[in-house]
Amino acid sequence: MERNNSNVFVYVILLCMAFGFAYLYQQTKSLELQISNIELSKQYKNEATTTPDIKISENDQNKENTENISVNIPSAIIFETKSSPTLSPQAPIVVTIESITPKTDILDINIKAFTSKASSYTALEMPSLVTILQGDGIIIKSKSTSTVWKSMPPKSFVTGTLSFPKQKDQKTIMVRIDNGTGITFYSFDLEKKTYKEVIQ
Helix, strand or coil: CHHHHHHHHHHHHHHHHHHHHHHHHHHHHHHHHHHHHHHHHHHHHHHHHCCCCCCCCHHHHHHHHHHHCCCCEEEEEEEEEECCCCCCCCCEEEEEEEEEEECCCEEEEEEEEECCCCCCCECCCHHHHEEEECCCCCEECCCEECHHHHCECCCCEEEEEEEEECCCCCCEEEEEEECCCCEEEEEEECCCCEEEEECC
16 A cells, blocks of 8 residues: 555656646747747847948039039129119119029029118119120020019118029120119129129
């Protein structure tokens, strides 16, 4: 009887050990699976957030920068003219061309007008005052004009822009000014960023 009880006890011990080993084996496999999932998750995250290298040649960068950059050519051109008869009374207006801005296919002329001698609102026909003279003698008026010239307050000043078409490889511009009493010409060198009055 004691021998049978001893055998039963041994079987119980062996059975418990078998269950214990099975449990430990299962836990080990589960831990390995979790570690593997974490590693895969990290790898996927890195691949998803990594930005691929995009190589841009220096020629493309220089070309893009050249097309986008515009440089002002400052000037000190000053003239006086009489305001437009569209608003009365007419008054003397002092006009200054502060700079020109050559772009790829557009030339902007930046202008300021002083109305210190005006007693009421005045106007200027700016597209007729400042034009571009081509080499063949054709006069080009601005294709885009600021609206500020149509109604200028007295004892003040206004600034605006005249925009003209320009060839991409154009190297010089001839600005023509007709102030109502005479015509003057100014040649702008777009490469050297200089200008001079041209006597005709």
